[in-house]
Amino acid sequence: MEDNDYIRRWEDLDIDILVKIFQLLDIFELTSGISRVCSAWRLACCDPLLWKTLDLSMLRSNFIKIPLEPFVYVDGRSDRTLTRILKISLSLSQQSIMTLIFHFNLYVSDEQLTYTAERCPQLRRLVLPAWNRIKKPGMCKAIRGWKELESLTMPCIANPPYILEEISTHCKNFSELKIMGPCDIFFASSLAAFLPKLRVLSLRCSMLYKDVLILILDSLQHLEVLNISHCVLMEALPAPQQKRIIKEIDVTIRQKASRLREFLTCMEDSCVMCQRTRTDEGLIRWYKYEEGLWKTDEGECWGYSLQNESNAIVFVRCGRLKFCTAMSK
Amino acid sequence: MSEIDMAVIKPEMMKPYIWLETSDGSIQQVEQEIAMYCPLICQEIIQKGMGSSKSCAICLPQRVSPVTLSLILDYCRFHQVPGRSNKERKSYDEKFIRMDTKRLCELTSAADSLQLKPLVDLTSRALARIIEGKSPEEIREIFHLPDDLTEEEKLEPLKNTTDDPRIRLLNRLYAKKRKELRERERLKNVEVEEEHVDERSVDDLLSFINGNDGDPKEVKTSKNKKKNRRKKEQQQKNSSLKEASEVNKVEVNGQSIRHQSAEADRIAETSNSHTEDVFAHREFDDGDIDDGIDPALKEKIDREVEDFARRLNSDWPERMQELLSSGQERKMMLFTPNGNSFLRRNA
Known part of the structure; x- marks a missing residue:
């Protein structure tokens, strides 16, 4: 009798308690x-609270690099794991x-x-930093299926117009873009040309030419928000010299950026991230550094996840920072 | 409880004890200060003026049994004392949740119905730890749950129907190895043209060209020469950074990404001999090299590749073996601790 009562209790356990546990x-x-x-647990597993964010950032492909397209060969087992999940x-x-x-x-x-x-179909935010395949x-x-898409993290690609054109045509609320490269x-x-109404742009930890930055600002x-923290800012010069690194942001750029709500910069010699960007020649190799570092961003909406006490991944929004605090040695 | 709430409480309600009625109908007297740590009880006292006497005892939710109530009150008694440190609280919590699963479930349910969030969080975490890493069968056993799902609902993983591209990959690896050998031969010829004196015998040189074990010191020396030459060339250049994007190639985060073309797809599908020609004209940049990998791991991968090649070749028809024979006769130079190998990255 007691045992039956016990079973009944567990099945009667409020779905919101089960959801709280499953979170x-x-x-x-x-x-x-x-x-x-x-079936009771299955029902709790379908609760939308658990699925507002699908964070697969702990899941990596087992791969080797190859010299021809798509430049990576992914091990069958890790592909099957991803498909299953x-x-x-x-x-x-x-x-x-x-x-x-991802x-x-x-x-x-x-x-x-x-x-x-x-x-x-409800997707608002996509983080897809590698799409070789x-x-x-x-x-x-x-x-075309993501009509509600507002925010995208994408790699630097050789032929950007096609993707940006698709976004401008089908994602009417699109406003945030982060380029990793x-x-x-x-x-x-x-x-x-295609996203003139963009509100937030992050180009952090990459090589950036001055004329490109001016074009973006113009x-x-x-x-409203532009993040160029830890970027190697370059200037193209006439023939013999070709280019030079700009150590600090000049008046022209400051003037143009003054209309922004936030202009996030960090070009400190003491900053570890700035040093890394320079070491990697403006093309940061994230795999060499701390796990999860690629996810961090100084902008208000790019802090993808925090580990809470139970190792569950929770989606959070970072607090706004006017300037990046340099990660000193 | 806020000062405003306290102000609402009538003088006759301000008694040290209140009366609570549990699910089985039993009524017990509890210290008001402790009981009011539960938001639901606090609400009943303030808004409805309940609990002041046995006749108007606060009826607790169905899930609160006398046993769970006493546990909850113990928890409240400890936590409502103001001066305790976080370390003390944490230590108490750890001991507090050391109970059997059945009781833990009941406690979670009761705490939730009393809206006691800190205790719900604590017990939920404890239950999550119990569930973690367990199979569905083990979970059913622990919590005495019914197995009432159909096979379809159990969502078995998908079968993998894709073709295995390892053979094509192996072809590429062999092609790269042959390309490296040709490159070394070419470099050696250049050095001969520059009238560099080479003290090795003709036999040694031939065996080196054919891929047999040469003197490792000699190989190392030539590598160092190349490195020094590269360093000098880099110092001569004024530019402090390489151009990030070349005309037809962008490397992103250690991955080479090029303009997509039908040509590249066609090349990928071609035979081994064709692939060899393609590789002959391609430079491999730093993105293709994985440094900093444990030599033991490299050796393990070397062995795996050799073993795979052996098994693969034993299954293939003779004509396919002939195609790869040039690659098999030589020592596997591609996967060496010093070589520029394609390695699985520990990213």
Whole structure:
């Protein structure tokens, strides 16, 4: 009798308590064990509270670099793991995912991306820093499905217009962009052409030419926040010298940036991140540094995650910082 | 409780004890100060003036049994004392949740119904730790839960239907190895043209060209020469940084990314011999090299690749073996601790 009462109690346990418990567990626990226990737990696993953010930033591909496109070969087992986790989590989330974060070294394939896009129509925020294995049609198809997309973290790509054009056509609320890699004049002019209403732009930890920065400040009239923290700022010079590093931001740039709500800069010699950007020649190799460092950002909306006491990943918004505090040695 | 709330309390309500009725109908007297640590009880006292006598005892929610109530009151008694340090509280909490799973579940449920958030958080974390790393079967056993899901609902993982591209990858590795050998041969010829005296015998040189074990010191010396030459060339340049993006290539975070083209796709599909030609004209930059990897790990990978090559070749038809024979005869130079190898990154 007592045993039956016990079973009844557990099944009667409020769904919000179960959800509270499940919020403390990671994606692996949710997709492998919890959702397959019983119908009551399965129901709790489908609670939208658990799936507002699908954070796969602890999941990395097991890969080796190869000399031909797509320049990475991903081990079959890690591909299967990702497919399995995507399949289960997208089934449980029941289209309630609004933030999707992929690890810097998680090489998503075309099929995986389109499968995800079809099942995340509410997506507002996407962090996809590596898309070597995604072809142009796959990316376009995914963006067409994300009509609510507002924010994107993407790698520097050789042919930016197609993706930016898709975003401008299909994502009417799009306002935040973070580029992980050098932003050249071609990228900047593509931004000006297709995303003139962009409000937040982060180019941190990369090589940036002065004329590119000026073009961004001149052409993106709706820009409110620009983060160029730890960038190697360069200036193109006439023939024999070719280029030089700018040590501090000049009056022209300051003047143009004065209209911004936030202009985040850090060019300190004592700053560890600035040193790293220079060492890596404006093309920071994130895999060499602390795990999760690639996710940090000085801007108000780019602090992707914090570890809470139980190792659960929680989506948070960073507090606003006017200037980056240098990470001194 | 705020000062405003305290001001609302009537003088007759300000008694040291209040009366609480649990789910089984039993009524017990509790210190008001402790009981008011629970928001639900506090609300009942302030808003409804309940609990002042046995006849108007506060009816607690269904899930609060006398046993769980006494546990909750113990928790409140400790935590409402103001002067305690965080360390003391943490230590108490750890001891407090050392109980069987059944009681922990009941306590979570009761604390939730009394809106006692700190205790709900504490017990939830304890339950999460119990659940962590357990299979569905183990969880069912621990919590005595029914197995009432269908096979479809259990969401078995997808089968992998994609073709295994390892063979093509191995071809590429062999092609790169042959390219490196040719490159070394070319460099050696250049050095001969520059009238550098080489004290090695013709046999030694031939064995080196054919990929047999040469003198490691000699190899190291030539590498150092190359390094020094590169350093000098770099110092001569005024530019402090390399151009980040070349005409047709951008390296992003250690990954080479190029303009997508049908040509590249076509090359990827071609035979081994064709791939060899493609590799012959390509420079490998720093992005293709993985430094800082444990030599033991490198050796392990070397062995795995050799073993894989052996198994692969035993299964292939003879004509395919002939295609790769030039690569197999030589020592595996690609995967050496000093070589520029494609290695699995411990990122």
